[in-house]
Amino acid sequence: MPLYEHVFLARQDLSQAQVDTLAQNATKIVEDNEGKVTKTETWGLKSLAYKIQKNRKAHYVMLNIEAPPGVVAELERQTRVNEDVIRYLTIRVDELETEPSVQMRKSDRSDRGDRKGGRDGGRDGGRGRDRDERN
Numbered sequence: 644m645p646l647y648e649h650v651f652l653a654r655q656d657l658s659q660a661q662v663d664t665l666a667q668n669a670t671k672i673v674e675d676n677e678g679k680v681t682k683t684e685t686w687g688l689k690s691l692a693y694k695i696q697k698n699r700k701a702h703y704v705m706l707n708i709e710a711p712p713g714v715v716a717e718l719e720r721q722t723r724v725n726e727d728v729i730r731y732l733t734i735r736v737d738e739l740e741t742e743p744s745v746q747m748r749k750s751d752r753s754d755r756g757d758r759k760g761g762r763d764g765g766r767d768g769g770r771g772r773d774r775d776e777r778n
Contacts, residue, residue, distance in 0.1 A: 652701035678710025
C-alpha cells in the first residue's frame, strides 16, 4: 500500500481540543476507506511566513497514512471543504518515519557547528584585514 504524509494547518482561533477533533476526523476518513493512520503529530501553534486568510499563526498537524490513492483523494476533498483548515499538503513517501519528526525534536544548537567570527560570519567586510587588526 502507498505511504503518505498529510499536513494541514488549522485556523489560529481554534482551541487545541478542536484541532484534535479535526485530526480525529481525518483519521476516521482514512480508516473508513480501508486505510490506516500510523502516526499523528500535533506540532502546535506556529507563526506563518505570511498571512493566510487573515491568520498570522496556525495549528500544524501531521498524519502518517498507509492507504490506497482513492482514500487520499477523499481525505483531500473533505479537507478542502472544511473552513477550519486554511492549508494542507499530502505527499507520497517511500517510507514513513517511526521516530518523532524534525518539528517535534528539540533543536540543539551544538549540532550546527561552531560559527567563526561572530555576527558577520567571519567576513572582514571587504576591507582585507582580520578582525584582530581592526580598532
